[in-house]
Amino acid sequence: MKAYQKYIVSGSFIAAAITFPLVVTDPYFQHIMNVVFLYSISIYAFNIITGITGQLNLAHAGFIGIGAYTSAIASVNFSMNFWLAMPLAIAVTGVFGFLIGFPSLRTKGVYFSLATLGFGEILFIVFENWIPVTGGPMGITGITAPSGIPLPGDLAISFGGKKGFYYLCLTFLFFIIYLTKQLFRSRLGQAMTAVRENESLTQSVGISIVKTKITAFVLSAMLLGLTGSLFAHYFRFISPVTFTVPETFRCLSMLVVGGMGTLMGPLLGAAIFTALPEFLRSIEEYQWMVYGIVLMLFIAFMPEGIVGFINEKTAKHHSRRQ
Amino acid sequence: MALLECSQVSKHFGGLKALEKVSLSIEEGNLVGLIGPNGAGKTTLFNLITGFLRATSGKIAYQGRDITSCPPHVLASMGLVRTFQKINVFGHLSVLDNVITGHHLQKQTGLIGALFQSRKFRREEASFRRDSLAILDSIGLGKWENYSAKDLPLGLQRALGIAVALAAKPRLLLLDEPASGMNSEESYFIMELIRKVHKSGITVLIVEHDMSVIMNLCQRIVVLDFGKVVAEGTPEGIQHDPQVIEVYLGKGFDNAAEIA
Numbered sequence A: 001m002k003a004y005q006k007y008i009v010s011g012s013f014i015a016a017a018i019t020f021p022l023v024v025t026d027p028y029f030q031h032i033m034n035v036v037f038l039y040s041i042s043i044y045a046f047n048i049i050t051g052i053t054g055q056l057n058l059a060h061a062g063f064i065g066i067g068a069y070t071s072a073i074a075s076v077n078f079s080m081n082f083w084l085a086m087p088l089a090i091a092v093t094g095v096f097g098f099l100i101g102f103p104s105l106r107t108k109g110v111y112f113s114l115a116t117l118g119f120g121e122i123l124f125i126v127f128e129n130w131i132p133v134t135g136g137p138m139g140i141t142g143i144t145a146p147s148g149i150p151l152p153g154d155l156a157i158s159f160g161g162k163k164g165f166y167y168l169c170l171t172f173l174f175f176i177i178y179l180t181k182q183l184f185r186s187r188l189g190q191a192m193t194a195v196r197e198n199e200s201l202t203q204s205v206g207i208s209i210v211k212t213k214i215t216a217f218v219l220s221a222m223l224l225g226l227t228g229s230l231f232a233h234y235f236r237f238i239s240p241v242t243f244t245v246p247e248t249f250r251c252l253s254m255l256v257v258g259g260m261g262t263l264m265g266p267l268l269g270a271a272i273f274t275a276l277p278e279f280l281r282s283i284e285e286y287q288w289m290v291y292g293i294v295l296m297l298f299i300a301f302m303p304e305g306i307v308g309f310i311n312e313k314t315a316k317h318h319s320r321r322q
Numbered sequence B: 001m002a003l004l005e006c007s008q009v010s011k012h013f014g015g016l017k018a019l020e021k022v023s024l025s026i027e028e029g030n031l032v033g034l035i036g037p038n039g040a041g042k043t044t045l046f047n048l049i050t051g052f053l054r055a056t057s058g059k060i061a062y063q064g065r066d067i068t069s070c071p072p073h074v075l076a077s078m079g080l081v082r083t084f085q086k087i088n089v090f091g092h093l094s095v096l097d098n099v100i101t102g103h104h105l106q107k108q109t110g111l112i113g114a115l116f117q118s119r120k121f122r123r124e125e126a127s128f129r130r131d132s133l134a135i136l137d138s139i140g141l142g143k144w145e146n147y148s149a150k151d152l153p154l155g156l157q158r159a160l161g162i163a164v165a166l167a168a169k170p171r172l173l174l175l176d177e178p179a180s181g182m183n184s185e186e187s188y189f190i191m192e193l194i195r196k197v198h199k200s201g202i203t204v205l206i207v208e209h210d211m212s213v214i215m216n217l218c219q220r221i222v223v224l225d226f227g228k229v230v231a232e233g234t235p236e237g238i239q240h241d242p243q244v245i246e247v248y249l250g251k252g253f254d255n256a257a258e259i260a
Helices: A003-023 A027-052 A060-076 A082-104 A109-129 A162-185 A187-197 A199-204 A209-235 A245-258 A265-279 A281-301 A305-313 B042-049 B072-077 B095-102 B111-115 B119-138 B154-167 B184-199 B211-217 B235-239 B242-249
Strands: B004-013 B016-026 B031-035 B057-062 B080-082 B172-176 B203-207 B220-225 B228-233
Touching: A003 A027, A003 A162, A027 A060, A027 A162, A027 A187, A027 A209, A027 A245, A027 A265, A060 A082, A060 A109, A060 A209, A060 A245, A082 A109, A082 A209, A109 A245, A162 A187, A162 A209, A162 B111, A187 A199, A187 A209, A187 B095, A187 B111, A199 A209, A199 B072, A199 B154, A245 A265, A245 A281, A245 A305, A265 A281, A265 A305, B004 B042, B016 B042, B016 B228, B031 B042, B031 B211, B042 B172, B042 B203, B072 B080, B095 B119, B095 B154, B111 B119, B119 B154, B154 B172, B154 B184, B184 B203, B184 B211, B211 B235, B220 B235, B220 B242, B228 B235, B228 B242
Parallel strands: B031 B203, B031 B220, B080 B172, B172 B203
Antiparallel strands: B004 B016, B004 B057, B220 B228
């Protein structure tokens, strides 16, 4: 694809995304899109540590939980509005990312995954049992919707409804896609890719593995904190069942199917896996089986995911001077 | 003062004495070969010098500074860069991106600069791209820039490994068996490449099995056997050293020098 064709394609997608809630006014479909966006943001965060840096983090849902609970408690107990609670959630999740990442990133490969799996499970147990703070299995209710931005006169931008939240999420999604795009071009992103590809060679060109991994992990955790905060203020109710280890695997399936380490894979994976259960309503009890089969087929036949597969097929193998 | 100075370096793995009191010094501008039979401890010595292993005892100094317990990425920032015997590239990255990644130490703008696409970031990005293409051209990999590194033939992957190391601006380059598993044409190509690298002013230490490569290239050769230095000298001297002949061929060969 030539450069201008790329601009036309991405331009029309952006235009379609912006006009969607104006055209499709059915709140059900708007809600589905909001869920797709929430998932997408979390899968982009997953992509940073697992897709780009190559460290399979199984505490994924736990981190979203930290963000969600921080934001919910700030909102309900300290009556902070969304615009204060969200940065707080990002900061707290980032700190937890450092505290959990520091010991677990000293281990490699499968051991790192097992360590994070353990932390993920511990976080879930804390959410469920620390009743005075988290409300236990009953969760936290009465979280405020994101407050709007007042404009001069009587106008205001509201994020309370489905449509308002759509635009809020879309803004963050645009940001995180742009972040990923620039990450690939940056010193940090190239170090992260190097760590995934070949750790010995990475060290021998002067890249600190520990520093790179921890930075990636904390960055990913902060974005998961953002996801959790958005989630809490959108549903206005949270409970531990949302932040379980199976939820992590659902997100992992999205990442694998979309394409690990790619720019558009997370969005595609999130869209497919959010739309799928809506179509599978009639056979709901079998949906996990369908996920499992889909995941297995992808790992066996298309491990690079849909976007990775397309990239490989369209790769340019020519020199700049032929 | 020698550029690299190993004094009385030992490395024990449990009861196994992989290296026993090895001393070695390399002057700036030298091209030194390190040879020895399988299991002699060549790669272990390499790993000690480059910080991938830590010596049991002894001292390694680089530019007069004690580096015995420095991690690899710190050593790289001091200009001590190595290549590896096996997979030597970032497989899923393009050839060009491999070399750009090798420039890590010279990159100055961080993620914030990249996010705002600051002028400094764009200038830096363009200059590393230019430098990387120049390195690729100089070693004859220019036309492969868009290929995934894993798709290159073995000989070119080795060359790319050296290109990545060169991008890190080494002062002392350590090459671990750059010609292993290659046919004669490929190993000739690598030899020419190493000669070019050395001519550009980089000190080189090379571990190699292939005698013709070592004998043709190096000014000085160090022979290791069972973790000890058994001989040291010019290629001619080494070829006729009775102890070296014994190490490689065993005792009792009268005309061994000719065979070797």
